[in-house]
Amino acid sequence: MKYCSLCGATVSSKIPQGDNVMRYVCDACDTVHYQNPKIVAGCIVTWQDRILLCRRAIEPRYGLWTIPAGFMELGETANAAAARETLEEACAVVEIDELFALYNIPHVSQVYIIFKAHLNAPEYSPGEESLETELFSVDEIPWEELAFPVVSAALERFVEIRDETPHRPFVDDIIR
Amino acid sequence: MKYCSLCGATVSSKIPQGDNVMRYVCDACDTVHYQNPKIVAGCIVTWQDRILLCRRAIEPRYGLWTIPAGFMELGETANAAAARETLEEACAVVEIDELFALYNIPHVSQVYIIFKAHLNAPEYSPGEESLETELFSVDEIPWEELAFPVVSAALERFVEIRDETPHRPFVDDIIR
Numbered sequence: 537m538k539y540c541s542l543c544g545a546t547v548s549s550k551i552p553q554g555d556n557v558m559r560y561v562c563d564a565c566d567t568v569h570y571q572n573p574k575i576v577a578g579c580i581v582t583w584q585d586r587i588l589l590c591r592r593a594i595e596p597r598y599g600l601w602t603i604p605a606g607f608m609e610l611g612e613t614a615n616a617a618a619a620r621e622t623l624e625e626a627c628a629v630v631e632i633d634e635l636f637a638l639y640n641i642p643h644v645s646q647v648y649i650i651f652k653a654h655l656n657a658p659e660y661s662p663g664e665e666s667l668e669t670e671l672f673s674v675d676e677i678p679w680e681e682l683a684f685p686v687v688s689a690a691l692e693r694f695v696e697i698r699d700e701t702p703h704r705p706f707v708d709d710i711i712r
Numbered sequence: 713m714k715y716c717s718l719c720g721a722t723v724s725s726k727i728p729q730g731d732n733v734m735r736y737v738c739d740a741c742d743t744v745h746y747q748n749p750k751i752v753a754g755c756i757v758t759w760q761d762r763i764l765l766c767r768r769a770i771e772p773r774y775g776l777w778t779i780p781a782g783f784m785e786l787g788e789t790a791n792a793a794a795a796r797e798t799l800e801e802a803c804a805v806v807e808i809d810e811l812f813a814l815y816n817i818p819h820v821s822q823v824y825i826i827f828k829a830h831l832n833a834p835e836y837s838p839g840e841e842s843l844e845t846e847l848f849s850v851d852e853i854p855w856e857e858l859a860f861p862v863v864s865a866a867l868e869r870f871v872e873i874r875d876e877t878p879h880r881p882f883v884d885d886i887i888r
Contacts, residue, residue, distance in 0.1 A: 613816035
C-alpha cells in the first residue's frame with residue numbers, strides 16, 4: 537500500500553496513537569488503513585459415501601485437487617459463501633449440514649470455515665475455475681495431488697472421524 | 713474508496729471480467745481491490761460460575777456491556793486474537809478452552825468467532841477501552857445494557873446450554 541484510498545495522498549507505516557501495531561496511515565488525512573485476515577469458506581460435500589473434489593484450473597496449484605472453497609464476500613454468511621463456491625467451482629447445488637471445522641492459517645492471514653454438506657443428486661460438472669470435478673470414495677482420494685495443506689488436513693480428519701455422531705466442530709491451526 | 717492504494721490513480725466500480733460482483737478497479741493499473749468480511753474474535757470468560765464482562769469506554773455503544781472481543785489482526789490465530797482482546801480490554805490472562813460458536817452478521821460483513829475460556833484466578837481490571845470489568849453470575853447479567861445483539865445472543869445461548877457436555881460448537885446468524 538502506497539497511497540490513501542480515500543484522498544490519494546501517500547501513506548506511511550507507523551503505530552497510531554493508542555495502538556500497538558504498525559498500520560498504513562495517510563500522510564494528509566490521517567486515515568488509518570487497517571488490514572485484517574480473510575475468511576475462506578468451503579465445504580466437504582458428500583454424495584452417499586463419496587466426496588466431491590475439484591481439480592483446479594487456476595493458479596496457485598493449477599491441476600491439483602481441492603474441496604470447493606473460496607473467499608467470502610461482503611454481505612454473505614459463511615454458510616452461503618460455502619454453497620456459492622460449490623456452485624461456482626463444481627456447478628453443484630448443496631445443502632449445508634453443519635460446521636465441520638475452523639482452521640487458522642496465520643502465515644497467510646486466513647481462516648478457513650469448513651462445513652459438511654451433501655448433494656441430493658450426483659449432479660456436478662466443472663465450473664470455470666475447475667478442470668474436473670469428481671466424486672471420490674475414501675480409498676480413491678488423490679492424497680498426493682491435493683492443492684493445499686488445509687485441504688489435506690481437513691480431508692484426513694473427515695475420514696478419521698466420519699462415523700462419530702454427533703460431529704463436534706473443532707479448531708485447528710495450519711502452521712508453515 | 714476513491715483512489716488506488718498501489719498507484720494513486722482513481723478507481724471505478726465495475727464488474728471485472730470473469731467476475732460477477734462489483735469491485736473497485738484502478739483506472740490506470742487495473743488492480744482489482746477486493747473487500748472482504750472481517751473476523752471479530754472474542755470469548756466468554758468464566759471464573760467459577762461467573763462470567764467476565766467489560767463496560768465499553770469507546771464508541772459505538774459507549775457505556776454498555778460486552779464480552780471481550782475485537783478485530784483479528786494479520787498473522788494471528790482466532791484463538792490468540794480472542795485471548796489478546798481479553799488482555800487488552802480486561803487486563804486478564806485467559807486460557808482458551810474450545811470454540812463456542814460462530815455468528816454470521818452479514819449486514820455489517822462480520823463473522824464473530826467466539827470461544828469458551830476461563831480465568832485461573834479472579835484477576836482483571838479495566839483496560840484502556842473499558843470503563844469497568846466485572847464478573848457476573850448468570851442472575852446478574854445486565855441483559856438490558858448489553859452492547860450488541862451478537863453479545864446478547866451468545867450469552868443467552870451460553871446460559872441456556874452451559875450444563876450440556878460435551879459442548880457442540882454451532883453456527884448462527886444475526887439478521888437485522
